[in-house]
Amino acid sequence: MRxxxxxxxxxxxxxxxxxxxxxxxADVQTLLLNWAVILAGTAALVGIFNLVSVxxxxxxxxxxxxxxxxxxxxSLVVTFLFxxxxxxxxxxxxxxxxxxxxxxxxxxxxxxxxxxxYAAIRLLRxxxxxxxxxxxxxxxxLILGSAxxxxxxxxxxxxxxxxxxxxxxxxxxxxxxxxGVALGTLTTGLRVLFGTDRPYGGN
Amino acid sequence: MSELIIILxxxxxxFAITLWKRKSPANLREIPALxxxxxxxxxxxxxxxxxxxxxxxxxxxxARGGSALAGLALLRxxxxxxxxxxxxxxxxxxxxxxxxxxxxxxxxxxxxxxVEELYVSTSGRVTGLSPFGYxxxxxxxxxxxxxxxxxxxxxxxxEAGLLTEASDRENMILIGASDELSxxxxxFANTQDALIGEELFAAGAYLGAGTxxxxxxxxxxxxxxxxxxxxxxxAAAKLIGVI
Numbered sequence: 001m002r003x004x005x006x007x008x009x010x011x012x013x014x015x016x017x018x019x020x021x022x023x024x025x026a027d028v029q030t031l032l033l034n035w036a037v038i039l040a041g042t043a044a045l046v047g048i049f050n051l052v053s054v055x056x057x058x059x060x061x062x063x064x065x066x067x068x069x070x071x072x073x074x075s076l077v078v079t080f081l082f083x084x085x086x087x088x089x090x091x092x093x094x095x096x097x098x099x100x101x102x103x104x105x106x107x108x109x110x111x112x113x114x115x116x117x118y119a120a121i122r123l124l125r126x127x128x129x130x131x132x133x134x135x136x137x138x139x140x141x142l143i144l145g146s147a148x149x150x151x152x153x154x155x156x157x158x159x160x161x162x163x164x165x166x167x168x169x170x171x172x173x174x175x176x177x178x179x180g181v182a183l184g185t186l187t188t189g190l191r192v193l194f195g196t197d198r199p200y201g202g203n
Numbered sequence: 204m205s206e207l208i209i210i211l212x213x214x215x216x217x218f219a220i221t222l223w224k225r226k227s228p229a230n231l232r233e234i235p236a237l238x239x240x241x242x243x244x245x246x247x248x249x250x251x252x253x254x255x256x257x258x259x260x261x262x263x264x265x266a267r268g269g270s271a272l273a274g275l276a277l278l279r280x281x282x283x284x285x286x287x288x289x290x291x292x293x294x295x296x297x298x299x300x301x302x303x304x305x306x307x308x309x310x311x312x313x314x315x316x317x318v319e320e321l322y323v324s325t326s327g328r329v330t331g332l333s334p335f336g337y338x339x340x341x342x343x344x345x346x347x348x349x350x351x352x353x354x355x356x357x358x359x360x361x362e363a364g365l366l367t368e369a370s371d372r373e374n375m376i377l378i379g380a381s382d383e384l385s386x387x388x389x390x391f392a393n394t395q396d397a398l399i400g401e402e403l404f405a406a407g408a409y410l411g412a413g414t415x416x417x418x419x420x421x422x423x424x425x426x427x428x429x430x431x432x433x434x435x436x437x438a439a440a441k442l443i444g445v446i
Contacts, residue, residue, distance in 0.1 A: 021207045036264055040300050047299035047329035050306075054325045065347045108335045112361055115368040119393045127395055135392065174384055177400040181382045183426050184404030185269025186210070187419035190217050192272055196415035198311075199275035199304045 006195045013193045052076070138165060213422060220418040229408070229417040236396035237409040240378045243352045244284055244410075251289035252351030256281060257341050257366060258305060259357025259381065260297030260334050267358040269404075270382035271301050274357040275308050276407045276416070281354070282312025286321060290349055295330045297337030301357075302329035338362040342369040355379040356403060359386035367393035380406070 012032055019029020055069035079096060086092055120139065123132050145154060145162025153159050191197040247254050258274040261267035278294055285292045294309060296302040306327035313322040330340025342365060345353060353370050355363060359381040367390065370377040379390035380398035390397040398406070401423060408416035440446045 017210070021204065033264075040262075040264055043299035043303050044332070045299075047302045047332070050302060050325070050327075050329050054328050057325055063347065065343060068343070105333065105335045108339065108362075108365065111368075112364045116361075116364050116389065116392070119364065119367070119389075123392055177384065177387065179430055180401030180423075180427070181269070181403070183423045183430075184273065184401040184419075185266070185382070186213060186426070187217065187422050188269045188272045188276075188404055190210075190214050191276075191415050191419060193214070194217070194415070196221070196413065197272065197276050199272060199279065199308050 002198075005200055006198055009198070009200060010193060010195050017193070048076075138170075141165065213426065216425065217415075217418055217422050220421045221415050224414045224418045224421065231405075231409060231417075231420070234398070234402055234405065234409065236378050236380075236398050236402070237406060239376070239396055240354065240406070241410060243354075243376055243378065244281060247351050248285055248288045250351060253288075253290035253349050254281060254285060254292040255341070255344055255348070255350045255353045256292060256294040257353060257355045257357065257359075258294060258296045258301055259355070259359045260332075260337050261301065261358030261382070262298045263300045263304070267382065270357050270380075271298070271304075273404045273406065275301075275304055276412055277354070277356055277410065278305065279308045279312050279315075280407065280410050280412045282309050283315045286313045286316040286318050291321065291323075291326060293326045293328070293344060293348060293350070295328050295337070295341045295344055296357075297329070297331055297334060297341075299329055299332070302327065334360055334362045335365070338365040341366055345369045345373055345375065350375060352376040352378070355381075355390070356398075356406065358382055359390070361385045361389055364389045364393060 015025055016029050016032050019025040019032075052073065055072055058066045058069045059073070082090075082096065083093055120136065123136060126132075141157065142162055142165060145157040145165075147154060147158070188197070192199075244254070256274070256278050258271060258278065261271040261274075263271055278292075281292055282294075292309075294305045296305045306324060309327045310319070310322050313319045328340070328344070330344070331337035344350065345366070346369065350373070353366065353375055355366055355377060356379070359366075359379070360383050363379060363381060363386045367377055367379070371393075377394050378396065378398070379386075379394050380403035381387050381390060382403060387397065387399055391399065404423070405420055407413070408420050437446070
């Protein structure tokens with residue numbers, strides 16, 4: 001079974017990769033990608049069943065925070081039923097999405113702002129080294145440089161220092177990091193293609 | 204066609220280096236976050252507390268899949284080591300396909316440790332399908348499931364700040380790595396040791412996941428030198444007006 005799954009995965013990977021370079025494999029590549037999209041949709045259903053199973057377990061065992069699990073399951077069932085009966089593009093579904101889900105995510109974003117500010121304040125207590133100092137000074141300079149005065153940008157900071165930091169130092173560093181990430185992604189992908197890393201098909 | 208040549212050359216090099224590294228011992232520089240991760244694994248087993256591995260919301264069907272696969276490789280190794288602990292590890296994912304592979308990887312880890320009967324399918328979870336929804340679900344695990352350390356590795360944006368905040372509140376250790384710049388920035392500011400850039404992909408090699416992981420690091424170093432030479436050569440050529 002292990003060999004069988006590895007053969008399928010490696011063959012699919014090679015064919016999809018080959019499709020980018022060899023026109024003869026383009027149709028096979030499209031077919032495999034379409035299958036992958038269908039499987040990803042099915043995986044979403046499995047993910048939802050997993051969520052239901054985890055929270056049902058919590059409720060059955062009366063674990064800490066199981067009240068939230070009850071709320072989650074009720075919300076899930078109600079939303080699902082509404083969407084099935086009314087169809088997903090119905091006005092009521094838009095209200096659920098725009099009036100509940102998006103504001104909750106926006107609230108989490110707001111919380112994040114506060115927690116990031118607090119983290120910046122605590123940074124030197126957590127890790128008092130040169131790089132932390134550079135991090136804080138850079139952040140302070142950029143925020144100050146972004147502030148606009150009634151007569152325009154802040155002199156020197158807004159017109160020279162901030163653009164120089166963001167477009168030279170930060171951009172160069174960001175590109176370096178992204179090149180490193182791309183190289184890491186390439187070698188990880190090759191390991192999966194070779195079958196040395198197999199996050200599928202059991203042991 | 205140049206991309207195909209790069210991929211083929213990298214594949215040949217990776218194969219050759221893997222064979223070579225089987226014979227020669229690895230010599231890796233110290234990365235504090237990974238040393239801490241190694242120590243945390245041992246402490247969690249001794250304490251009988253749980254590790255929570257967050258794999259982020261990176262989909263396997265796009266460019267973010269690389270970090271997700273690196274996270275899965277690490278998960279496999281951690282599961283193998285902690286499967287016999289009193290409180291086995293729990294893993295969360297923010298993408299359904301990644302969630303499926305998380306469960307498969309956990310099961311493989313239990314099989315490798317010869318304790319498959321201890322595997323519980325709910326130890327691999329999909330906690331939400333949007334980044335913030337996922338973070339909210341992962342925070343719930345941190346708070347309620349006797350977790351002593353969080354390993355946050357995969358595709359995370361600014362929502363990583365919510366995880367670090369929750370971890371701080373519960374006095375837990377958090378070791379984080381992301382392939383996204385905003386996520387890396389948040390993790391750098393919020394954790395004691397953050398993994399920056401390609402260090403995310405080095406975790407497997409440092410935890411002893413196999414020769415191929417060490418060979419990957421060597422290949423990354425070789426490719427990095429090529430990139431540096433290409434950048435310098437390109438800049439010099441532009442300067443003298445050749446291109």
